[in-house]
Amino acid sequence: MKLYNGGKIIAGMVAFLIAVTFPFWYGRGKTVSPPDLKLDTPTIEQLKEKRCVEPAAYMRASHMKLLVAWREGAVREGIRSYTATDGRAFQVSLTGTCLGCHSNKDKFCNRCHDYTGSKPACWSCHIIPEEVR
Ligand code: HEC
Ligand code: HEC
Ligand code: HEC
Numbered sequence: 001m002k003l004y005n006g007g008k009i010i011a012g013m014v015a016f017l018i019a020v021t022f023p024f025w026y027g028r029g030k031t032v033s034p035p036d037l038k039l040d041t042p043t044i045e046q047l048k049e050k051r052c053v054e055p056a057a058y059m060r061a062s063h064m065k066l067l068v069a070w071r072e073g074a075v076r077e078g079i080r081s082y083t084a085t086d087g088r089a090f091q092v093s094l095t096g097t098c099l100g101c102h103s104n105k106d107k108f109c110n111r112c113h114d115y116t117g118s119k120p121a122c123w124s125c126h127i128i129p130e131e132v133r
Pocket of ligand 2: 051053056060067099
């Protein structure tokens with residue numbers, strides 16, 4: 001068989017290889033930084049207590065689980081106090097405890113939830129204290 005247009009075929013193959021491997025080599029050595037949501041919570045400057053109920057990494061990933069456990073415990077079993085893993089005791093209260101520290105709900109809870117598109121439907125019943133600005 002006669003291979004005609006060999007040059008074009010090879011050029012085509014090279015172009016194809018560059019195209020399919022593009023995602024693997026493009027951007028190599030660059031790091032993708034996480035989004036900066038500019039979270040703002042008064043605790044960091046204003047409160048004496050600079051620790052969350054549980055370690056921040058746990059809270060970041062699992063605060064919803066903690067809140068659900070608090071709610072079920074309080075509503076079903078009347079458990080109104082929570083002992084954190086480091087031994088500190090907290091009142092079980094979304095408004096009083098969580099927003100007691102994170103009084104800047106708008107710039108804290110909401111910034112994340114807006115980013116992730118989640119709308120926890122808690123505030124039709126639970127009170128949002130007047131925000132600290
Ligand atoms: C339809 C109304 C309603 C909605 C919506 C609601 N709650 Fe509640 N929640 C209550 C009531 C009523 C209690 C019991 C209050 C009490 O006994 O002190 C309660 C208690 C709680 C408690 C324990 C006590 C306290 O005051 O914090 C937590 C924690 C809680 N809810 C979390 C949540 C979370 C998180 C959401 C949103 C995902 C939510 N609730 C949505 C009505 C609601
Ligand atoms: C005693 C004050 C205090 C209380 C009470 C408190 N927090 Fe926090 N929380 C903090 C502080 C301070 C940080 C930042 C800790 C850090 O960056 O090391 C934080 C961090 C967090 C984070 C992670 C934020 C991030 O940067 O990713 C979440 C989510 C959170 N808290 C939710 C809650 C919820 C929900 C409650 C109630 C169950 C709560 N917090 C109660 C002080 C508090
Ligand atoms: C670091 C980012 C971040 C911060 C800060 C944060 N959240 Fe969340 N929250 C999330 C994410 C992500 C989810 C999960 C969304 C999903 O699974 O749809 C979530 C889910 C929740 C849920 C469960 C919603 C549901 O309907 O199941 C509740 C309740 C909640 N957050 C309460 C709070 C409260 C109260 C605060 C402020 C004290 C707060 N969050 C701060 C990121 C955050």
